Amino acid sequence: MPTVASLGEFGLIARIARMTPTAPSVVEGIGDDCAVLRIGDRLVLVSCDLSIENVHWRRSHALAESIGWKAAASALSDIAAMGGAPLFCLVSLACPDDTETSLVDGLYEGMLDAVKQCGAVIVGGDTTRSADGIVIDVVVIGEPVGDRYLTRKGAQPGDALVVTGRLGLSAAGLHALESDRGDLSETDSTRPAASEKPRLLRAHCHPTPRIQEGQWLAARPVVHAMIDISDGLIQDAGHLAEAAHLGVDVDQSMLSVDPDLMSYCREGGLDPYDFMLAGGEDYELAFAVAGGRSDALVQAFRGKFHTDISVVGTFTDAWQGVRIAGEPPSKTGFDHFRQP
């Protein structure tokens, strides 16, 4: 009997999409970062994001506030990926009935912080008992800003692949948590050798959705398609390529390696490019920019946001899927049902 593991997350989504009828009011349905819906003469963006104990996070790895922040931030990042503005969130929370109230308070404080920082409010949800472990589902409702939003579709041959921020810190933070389990907490920065870890841990526990950056990019017609990097650059660049029936060639030498990531990897004999290419949960933006227009865009973006931004690849119609310097990648990013 086939299982969801044999199908994989993206196989499962494709299967569900095939079963599901659509309607004229559904402008973008299953398969993009948000659904885009027409209600009256308005377009509404909606997305939801599950965050599950012992799958997405462990209680021993982070404070409740960080767990809550990240659950909300990862949902809000789906709105950033379309260049929209988040307006409202709903939170469905299931927890065992012996869960301490203070833990629930902490989860909500973190979610409320993230939601407020993105200009939205929590307006409802559901609470119930779980059989085992905490489950959080954050629903985000937003809207396009101006008359343009971006989807995963739209990259053209010759477009540049551009990413914001520095990649791999979140995955390295998770690696630090998993390998140092028990003697490492968010506040443990006392050991000299661990001096770079707090930044990696912060990247893992406290990602910032690129809401303003996404809106700025969506307003620029030279940006053709966008996604947030939740599953790792290879997978998410692959989603952009797949949606356009194109290939994308990633030039890893164009990725700037964060010094703390470099230092963490040197100490542990690790390859920083593994984290940068295949690590997930960066919640940076990856997007396609019209060929020849990326330098001007990158310069304008830097002037506006004082944030890293790098041209890291090129879309092509010469093949389909992702290659790294022309070769198929040996490592792929995170798949919820098929972990590397």
Added chain:
Amino acid sequence: MPTVASLGEFGLIARIARMTPTAPSVVEGIGDDCAVLRIGDRLVLVSCDLSIENVHWRRSHALAESIGWKAAASALSDIAAMGGAPLFCLVSLACPDDTETSLVDGLYEGMLDAVKQCGAVIVGGDTTRSADGIVIDVVVIGEPVGDRYLTRKGAQPGDALVVTGRLGLSAAGLHALESDRGDLSETDSTRPAASEKPRLLRAHCHPTPRIQEGQWLAARPVVHAMIDISDGLIQDAGHLAEAAHLGVDVDQSMLSVDPDLMSYCREGGLDPYDFMLAGGEDYELAFAVAGGRSDALVQAFRGKFHTDISVVGTFTDAWQGVRIAGEPPSKTGFDHFRQP
């Protein structure tokens, strides 16, 4: 340390509501069946509803299609409770990675049936691995029909408490499943003594949200407040009373006892009023109708829908909370964190 069990579901919701800031665009926030949001010049209703394996349902009790149907129906019923029209649903689904694809297909078939029957479409969601058991969160987005929707607030002293349908069948269906575990399935109607059970099981596994009825009621100014009966009549009538800072007196002799429920209870030495007053998941509507106007409304409703409807109590400012024939109830309905 206080836990969510000591707080109870409604205590937890009140605590979350106190922590949560609101905004002018939030017309109705945390605490009603749906949030009511202003987007541009439109009002949008949104709700979500968790359905968790071994909390809300067991795999051995129902077909996957029924589990999916009920997960969607219970979410859609929140829109019915405000008299709205459902438009779009999102489904967040977490399942262990050894879950058979056919089970996921069945869940979606059931959800798609329920959503279609209510005039909506599934437009997105999230899928991920769970550590243990299946979790479904159904988000429903709808809108008011015409210029009026109902909330839990608004009952006035002297208003009649009115309910649609016959109560207690779903809870009796669950009782049949729990007590006959192993030798009873949805298709087992072969034993003469079990002849009434398929209807009870159907009520439990395949509830119908009262979408049309809710819209019809919301269009009538004599209807002041409404809720769907998910937690049992006593609790849900109590929510209507509490929202209006009133009391409500339930006259159980006015409840019509379903013959199959009566027969099931007689056979087992059970009291049908326990199921009718405290049993949950009927997904019927309970509402407050202006004093002296309920007979005409009941007659018009029967003419329109050919469905049971009963005046079963009166709102009063003489006390607060629920009484049954003037006495505090000895049994209360289902509380997700404090089961009776």
